[in-house]
Amino acid sequence: MALRYLSQRLAQQIDEELMSQNGAFSIDQLMELAGLSVSCAIAKVYPVRSYPRVMVCCGPGNNGGDGLVAARHLFHFGYSPSIFYPKRGGKELYQRLVTQCDNLKIPSITDLKQQLKQTDLIVDAIFGFSFSGKVRTPFDDVIQAFEETTIPIASVDIPSSWNVETGPEPNSFVPSLLISLTAPKLGMKDFKGTHYLGGRFIPPALAEKFNLNLPPYPGTEQVVDITGIPVLTEERL
Amino acid sequence: MALRYLSQRLAQQIDEELMSQNGAFSIDQLMELAGLSVSCAIAKVYPVRSYPRVMVCCGPGNNGGDGLVAARHLFHFGYSPSIFYPKRGGKELYQRLVTQCDNLKIPSITDLKQQLKQTDLIVDAIFGFSFSGKVRTPFDDVIQAFEETTIPIASVDIPSSWNVETGPEPNSFVPSLLISLTAPKLGMKDFKGTHYLGGRFIPPALAEKFNLNLPPYPGTEQVVDITGIPVLTEERL
Numbered sequence: 001m002a003l004r005y006l007s008q009r010l011a012q013q014i015d016e017e018l019m020s021q022n023g024a025f026s027i028d029q030l031m032e033l034a035g036l037s038v039s040c041a042i043a044k045v046y047p048v049r050s051y052p053r054v055m056v057c058c059g060p061g062n063n064g065g066d067g068l069v070a071a072r073h074l075f076h077f078g079y080s081p082s083i084f085y086p087k088r089g090g091k092e093l094y095q096r097l098v099t100q101c102d103n104l105k106i107p108s109i110t111d112l113k114q115q116l117k118q119t120d121l122i123v124d125a126i127f128g129f130s131f132s133g134k135v136r137t138p139f140d141d142v143i144q145a146f147e148e149t150t151i152p153i154a155s156v157d158i159p160s161s162w163n164v165e166t167g168p169e170p171n172s173f174v175p176s177l178l179i180s181l182t183a184p185k186l187g188m189k190d191f192k193g194t195h196y197l198g199g200r201f202i203p204p205a206l207a208e209k210f211n212l213n214l215p216p217y218p219g220t221e222q223v224v225d226i227t228g229i230p231v232l233t234e235e236r237l
Numbered sequence: 238m239a240l241r242y243l244s245q246r247l248a249q250q251i252d253e254e255l256m257s258q259n260g261a262f263s264i265d266q267l268m269e270l271a272g273l274s275v276s277c278a279i280a281k282v283y284p285v286r287s288y289p290r291v292m293v294c295c296g297p298g299n300n301g302g303d304g305l306v307a308a309r310h311l312f313h314f315g316y317s318p319s320i321f322y323p324k325r326g327g328k329e330l331y332q333r334l335v336t337q338c339d340n341l342k343i344p345s346i347t348d349l350k351q352q353l354k355q356t357d358l359i360v361d362a363i364f365g366f367s368f369s370g371k372v373r374t375p376f377d378d379v380i381q382a383f384e385e386t387t388i389p390i391a392s393v394d395i396p397s398s399w400n401v402e403t404g405p406e407p408n409s410f411v412p413s414l415l416i417s418l419t420a421p422k423l424g425m426k427d428f429k430g431t432h433y434l435g436g437r438f439i440p441p442a443l444a445e446k447f448n449l450n451l452p453p454y455p456g457t458e459q460v461v462d463i464t465g466i467p468v469l470t471e472e473r474l
Contacts, residue, residue, distance in 0.1 A: 024336035028265035036270075043457045076437050077457055099261035103440040200313050203340040220280045220314050 002232040003197075004213050005186045008164040011129040014182060017206060027093060030201065031062065034181050035069020037198025037222040038156050039077060041179045042070070042123070044223070045194055046152065048078045051120040055082050055109065057142060059126035059160065060089040066156050066181070067125025068097035075104045082119075084109040086138045112145055122146065122153045124175060126160035129185055135161050143173070152176040163187050179223070183212050189231045198223045239469040240434075241449050242423045245401040248366040251419060254443060264330060267438065268299065271418050272306020274435025274459040275393055276314060278416045279307070279360070281460070282431055283389065285315045288357040292319050292346065294379060296363035296397065297326040303393050303418070304362025305334035312341045319356075321346040323375045349382055359383065359390045361412060363397035366422055372398050380410070389413040400424050416460070420449050426468045435460045 006014070018025045042054070056071040058064030064085065071081040083106055088094060102108075109115045116122075124146065126139055135143050143161045146153055153159075155175035162168045167187035178191055182199040200217050207214050213232055217224045243251070255262045279291070293308040295301030301322065308318040320343055325331060339345075346352045353359075361383065363376055372380050380398045383390055390396075392412035399405045404424035415428055419436040437454050444451050450469055454461045 022336070023340065024333040026265045026330075026333065028263045029269050032266050032269050033273075040457045072438075073457075076454070093263075096261040096263065099259070103260065103442065105442075201309075205340065205342075217313070220277045220310075 001215065002213065002230045003184060003215065003226060004211055004232045005184045005189050006129075006182075007186055008129060008132070010210060011164070011182070011185055014202075014206065014210060015129075018201070023206070025201070027062070030199075031065050031069055031093070033201055033222065034199055035066045036073050037181070037200070038066055038070040038123070038125075038154075038179050039073035040221065041177065041196035041198060041223045042074065042121070042154055043077050044196070045177050046121050046154070051152075052078075052080050053082070053118055053120045054079050054123060055084060055115055055119040055121070056123040057112075057126055058083060058085040059128075059139065060087045061128065061130060063125050063128030063156055064089060065091075065094055065097055066128070067123055068094065068101060070123060070125065070156070071106055072097075072100055072104060075101075075106055082107045082109050082115060084112055084115065084142075086142070112142060116145065116149060116151065119151055122149065122151050124153050124155040124160050128157045129164050131158065131160070131164060146173040147171065154179065157181045158185055158187065167191075180226070183214065184226070193227075195225070195227045196223045197226045238452065239450065239467045240421060240452065240463060241447070241469045242421045242426050243366075243419075244423055245366060245369070247447060248401070248419070248422055251439075251443065251447060252366075255438070260443070262438070264299070267436075268302050268306055268330070270438055270459065271436055272303045273310050274418070274437070275303055275307040275360070275362075275391075275416050276310035277458065278414065278433035278435060278460045279311065279358070279391055280314050281433070282414050283358050283391070288389075289315075289317050290319070290355055290357045291316050291360060292321060292352055292356040292358070293360040294349075294363055295320060295322040296365075296376065297324045298365060298367060300362050300365030300393055301326060302328075302331055302334055303365070304360055305331065305338060307360060307362070307393070308343055309334075309337055309341060312338075312343055319344045319346050319352060321349055321352065321379075323379070349379060353382065353386060353388065356388055359386070359388050361390050361392040361397050365394045366401050368395065368397070368401060383410040384408065391416065394418045395422055395424065404428075417463070420451065421463070430464075432462070432464045433460045434463045
């Protein structure tokens with residue numbers, strides 16, 4: 001058993017195939033299932049009784065959207081989430097996801113440092129597999145806070161600021177939980193923390209086409225623990 | 238602990254509020270979570286090792302859409318679903334849900350009676366809370382097959398052909414599992430079989446507004462067993 005870790009290009013291609021007319025998924029569907037799987041992984045690793053106060057930090061793209069969905073499900077699971085969403089994405093979907101959280105009275109945070117004093121767990125939903133280049137304001141301050149805090153961090157798909165293919169820089173923060181979506185990305189291959197996989201919606205034909213070698217999910221779970229499962233090396237592809 | 242059972246009008250009103258700009262849910266989101274909860278309830282009551290072959294019978298509306306989503310998740314849970322969808326709804330969403338099942342090579346059935354010979358469980362996703370009046374062709378034959386079979390039937394939201402508010406006629410089939418969505422409907426109040434509730438997305442403010450008195454869902458589950466929980470009588474509302 002070994003898992004294929006995806007290049008940025010391949011991750012984008014799989015995403016496009018899922019949402020093309022042939023794959024037929026809407027972004028609403030995929031984001032709902034992705035965000036749900038994030039919240040399920042968090043509930044397994046950071047139980048609500050010990051980590052009730054979860055600050056979900058959202059970026060302007062789809063990774064942030066996954067975070068908004070996760071915040072909503074975490075609320076229904078009994079957590080007290082808050083949302084830090086300093087640069088809101090323009091898509092109508094994101095606005096609706098915010099409204100759904102507003103309807104649950106999930107607080108929107110403006111002062112990150114103040115909120116860190118009353119947070120048991122941080123969800124990093126800033127950047128996903130499309131990220132490249134340098135972290136720009138206002139997210140540079142957020143990443144710096146992640147580097148300085150001792151609060152555990154759960155990263156969605158990739159730890160924000162890490163290169164999707166080459167991984168962390170020397171001073172990058174390291175999350176204690178990583179929830180890869182669909183399949184892990186190449187830059188995660190030396191990650192040693194707790195690692196879950198979510199996104200239980202890949203058709204077997206698509207998984208075969210790209211040699212994803214996905215692990216079986218248990219029962220009706222939306223996530224599977226892939227901590228310690230080796231990386232499929234390129235020679236074996 | 239007692240549950241409020243909804244009139245048809247109230248069920249429609251709650252659905253509209255969830256999807257209005259204020260509730261902000263898209264039909265894609267709600268149907269995904271509803272269908273997922275249906276598949277989770279089935280997996281609890283009819284484990285895959287004993288009931289692998291599931292025929293999902295879908296009607297032309299949203300209840301049929303819930304069935305299509307459930308069929309997809311049942312496939313991912315290891316079942317061998319098939320789909321009987323004799324009168325396809327026109328919405329683009331339904332077409333995409335069918336394509337998603339086609340991509341999993343879930344067979345589409347045309348001969349219901351033949352398929353019954355190789356089926357361990359029937360999912361009744363023909364009509365939902367909008368149903369009224371008489372069952373018309375081609376569904377009269379389907380309901381008759383439900384009345385004659387000894388295969389267990391899991392009904393989505395209401396057993397098809399039952400009146401949403403007054404319940405079954407003398408010769409109506411009785412499902413062995415009922416999965417109510419959001420809240421049970423009035424016509425189900427004398428149902429004695431296994432009864433699950435799904436649709437873990439109602440904001441507490443909405444539940445309070447309509448005195449839904451929803452039960453707590455366990456852990457990260459998408460369903461809760463409400464078998465035997467009494468009905469909230471009108472005097473107590």
